[in-house]
Amino acid sequence: SQQGEEDPQALSIQEGENATMNCSYKTSINNLQWYRQNSGRGLVHLILIRSNEREKHSGRLRVTLDTSKKSSSLLITASRAADTASYFCATDFSQAGTALIFGKGTTLSVSS
């Protein structure tokens, strides 16, 4: 499968702690994206990082991309209870003419 695969599948932390989620993929990509899904809702785009970028920040989010290892990480700093959600990485294999391929997600639980 060309899916990105997130690790861990589930993560439980306390408010104020940092949360790190990882994503691995198998073939070359144009870009990698992270999405968040709150329970019972649609997915919301968080950040897009292109294959020629190594790191990107957006507020409390930091995404890194290592194309040599075919992996990415999403770091949420100073987590809040409102960060409780599932987080998905999605990869763009555009050279194959396909759309985004989503992984199965990491479920993050932040307790206060």
Next chain:
Amino acid sequence: DAGVIQSPRHEVTEMGQEVTLRCKPISGHDYLFWYRQTMMRGLELLIYFNNNVPIDDSGMPEDRFSAKMPNASFSTLKIQPSEPRDSAVYFCASSLSAGETQYFGPGTRLLVL
């Protein structure tokens, strides 16, 4: 813009009935995607359109599933006849291009009894 609009939000039907899900993408977006999400299989891409033309329907599970996009502002996903294993949340998303940011609708939660 109101974002991607889906209807209905919930659908309960009996096995064998026809189900039609509807989607209105964000104005100006050239790409429209239909996904299905279940606990077992995660988020699966069913089909996507570019400028109203189906580009890849390899994810459509069976001939019982069909999708159309008669114009730039409307798409339907139809299941006929429906089966209990079709129970899932169906999402529609749109984007400016295939590999760029996708904007998701709230989903249609389908339960086939």
